[in-house]
Amino acid sequence: MASAKEVRRRIKSVVSTKQIIKAMELISVIKMQKAIAINAASRNYSEAAEAILWNLVTDINEADHPFLLPDNEATKQLVVIITSDRGLCGGLNSKAIRMVLDLSKDRDTDFLTIGRKGRDLLRVLGKNIIADFTKIEEKPEIKDILPISKIITDDFVSGKYKGIKLVYTHFVSTLAQEPTATKLLPLENKQKSLSQERIVFEPEKHALLDDLIPRLMEIKIWQSMLESIASEHSARMMAMKNASENAVELIDDLTLAYNQTRQATITREIAEISAGKMTLEG
Amino acid sequence: MKKFKIQVTTPERVIFEEEVEEVTLPTKDGEITVLAGHVPLIGEIIPGEMIVKNGEEKRITLLLGGFVHVEEGGKVIVIADSAEHLHEISEKEAIEARKRAEKLMQESIDDAEGFAEAEAELIRSLARLKIVRKHRSEYKN
Numbered sequence: 001m002a003s004a005k006e007v008r009r010r011i012k013s014v015v016s017t018k019q020i021i022k023a024m025e026l027i028s029v030i031k032m033q034k035a036i037a038i039n040a041a042s043r044n045y046s047e048a049a050e051a052i053l054w055n056l057v058t059d060i061n062e063a064d065h066p067f068l069l070p071d072n073e074a075t076k077q078l079v080v081i082i083t084s085d086r087g088l089c090g091g092l093n094s095k096a097i098r099m100v101l102d103l104s105k106d107r108d109t110d111f112l113t114i115g116r117k118g119r120d121l122l123r124v125l126g127k128n129i130i131a132d133f134t135k136i137e138e139k140p141e142i143k144d145i146l147p148i149s150k151i152i153t154d155d156f157v158s159g160k161y162k163g164i165k166l167v168y169t170h171f172v173s174t175l176a177q178e179p180t181a182t183k184l185l186p187l188e189n190k191q192k193s194l195s196q197e198r199i200v201f202e203p204e205k206h207a208l209l210d211d212l213i214p215r216l217m218e219i220k221i222w223q224s225m226l227e228s229i230a231s232e233h234s235a236r237m238m239a240m241k242n243a244s245e246n247a248v249e250l251i252d253d254l255t256l257a258y259n260q261t262r263q264a265t266i267t268r269e270i271a272e273i274s275a276g277k278m279t280l281e282g
Numbered sequence: 283m284k285k286f287k288i289q290v291t292t293p294e295r296v297i298f299e300e301e302v303e304e305v306t307l308p309t310k311d312g313e314i315t316v317l318a319g320h321v322p323l324i325g326e327i328i329p330g331e332m333i334v335k336n337g338e339e340k341r342i343t344l345l346l347g348g349f350v351h352v353e354e355g356g357k358v359i360v361i362a363d364s365a366e367h368l369h370e371i372s373e374k375e376a377i378e379a380r381k382r383a384e385k386l387m388q389e390s391i392d393d394a395e396g397f398a399e400a401e402a403e404l405i406r407s408l409a410r411l412k413i414v415r416k417h418r419s420e421y422k423n
Contacts (some may be wrong), residue, residue, distance in 0.1 A: 006405045045291045048359045052324060054349045099351060140292060142363075143399075202325035211326055219361075222293075 004265065007258040011251060018247035024088070025240035031138065032174070032233035038139055039171060039230040046223035053216050055186050056209075059199045065209040070186045074162040076108045078130070078155065080148075080184070082168040082228045083118035085136055086153045089236040092108070092169055096179045101125075102166050103181060110161070112151065114225065123226040130155075136229065142222050147217045156185045169231040170222035175238070177231035182224075184217060284318035288334070288358040288422070290343065290365055297365045298343060304335040305358060308349055316358055323352040327362065329409035331416075342368040347407045360399050373414045379407035 058070065081100045083093045097118060104127075111129045111160040113119040131151055137144070152164055163186065170180040196201070201208045289296035294384030306315045306407040308330025314323075327348045334341045348362035383404035 041295055042293050044296055044403055045293050045361055048289070048291055048351070048361050049349075051353075051359065052349060052361070055322070055351065055353070056324060117322055145302070198322075200323040200325075202323060204315065207310075208324065215349070 001094045004258060004261040007254055007261060010255045011258065014247055014250050014254065018244060018251070019222060021240050021247060025237060028237035028240055030234050032230065032237050033166055034138065035226070035230040035233050036171070036174075039226045042223060042226055044079055046219055049219040052212070053187070055199065056093070056212070060205065064205055065213070067153070067185060067209065068187050070162050072162075074159055076109050076110060076161050078102075078112060078161045078164045079103055079150070080112045080114065080117045080152070080164065080166045081112070081122075082166075082225055084228070084232040085116040085134055086232075086236075088239060089232050090239040092177060092232060092235040093121075095165055096169055097121050099179045099181055103167065109225075110202045112148070114148065115228075136225065138229070140222060140225050140229075142218050144223070145218045145222045148221055149214055152184060152217060153214050161185075165219060166221065166224060168228045171227045171230040171234065174234045184220065187213070194228035236267050283337075285320040285336075286316075286356045286358065286374055288360070289360055290332070290345070292365050294364050296418055297362070297367070298334075300334070302324040302334050302336050306333040306335075307360070308332070308345065309350070316352060320352050320358075322354050323350070324377075325350045327360065329406050331409075331413050332360070332365075342417060344368065344371060344410060346409065347402075364406075368413065371410055371414050373411070373418075375416055376407055376410040378393065380404065381409050382410060
């Protein structure tokens with residue numbers, strides 16, 4: 001059995017670790033609340049943008065714009081992955097990365113990483129990363145996404161990739177975050193029945209799509225980043241909460257062990273004293 | 283007159299959501315006016331004023347670029363890069379913003395990307411100023 005002194009030292013160390021964990025948990029709570037509020041406010045906008053996209057693809061076909069036309073010569077795909085810059089957030093990043101690895105299995109794939117964790121891991125695995133963006137801010141703005149969407153749209157139109165996918169972590173609730181994969185390009189034509197009224201485009205179709213599609217890509221990536229950020233802080237808060245509970249349990253166990261050791265020492269000392277006394281009296 | 287639903291949303295908030303009789307929007311090809319039962323339309327919005335009418339009542343909102351979507355049922359959705367109600371815009375701030383944008387354009391004359399951004403900012407501040415000046419009398423009330 002460890003000596004009482006040693007147990008006491010361990011208790012002290014666990015208590016101070018617990019204080020740090022608690023502080024991290026409180027910070028995560030605040031950051032999470034902010035991220036959730038931003039995410040909730042932007043969802044309406046992103047959903048409206050998504051609705052435009054859905055309606056759009058019912059009324060255009062491959063000849064209308066290169067964004068709809070997959071280059072059949074190209075075999076490569078590009079996967080965009082959003083992870084967090086920092087760790088200590090449970091299995092959040094590893095789940096997203098596992099999904100990315102599944103998507104790229106047996107396929108010639110390039111990667112574009114947003115967030116440090118994804119970049120570091122894919123680099124260790126020897127994957128080909130064409131661009132990486134780190135230092136994600138708490139509240140990214142759409143204009144921060146411009147360089148990312150430019151790479152994506154340019155490379156697609158130039159025929160470098162057959163398709164482009166996006167993997168991020170969807171924020172369901174504080175307790176649940178889902179790694180999610182969506183297709184960015186090419187846009188798929190989901191032609192409905194022909195009886196549908198034709199959509200009027202202003203300016204004319206090609207010019208409008210030139211501006212509209214990159215914008216919708218930006219909004220989609222931007223919203224995915226907000227989802228991932230809200231997920232990150234929620235996951236970290238839960239991880240810290242669990243760690244904090246574990247620390248309390250550990251302290252209880254150690255305190256019990258300490259008391260037992262102390263009691264054993266006292267009992268032994270009393271036994272020795274009384275034994276000594278008996279010898280003297282004997 | 284028959285009414286239809288319109289929603290104006292920006293990345294930060296839903297700025298406008300109401301049943302209206304008529305709305306006029308600034309698009310790339312000129313102004314369009316939408317009434318109830320309009321055909322489906324997708325259009326690009328340039329910085330300018332959105333005028334919403336309900337009977338005699340007329341309200342103005344500044345849109346700083348974006349897209350408009352008239353859905354099949356006649357609901358109108360505007361996704362604006364940014365939007366401000368007339369009463370939220372101050373002339374003083376608009377003038378200062380224009381000065382800043384002009385200065386920025388001068389400074390970034392060799393840098394294509396920075397120049398484009400400064401130019402967009404200038405167009406936005408000019409749109410802001412134009413609206414404030416045009417409706418100054420209403421604005422003071």
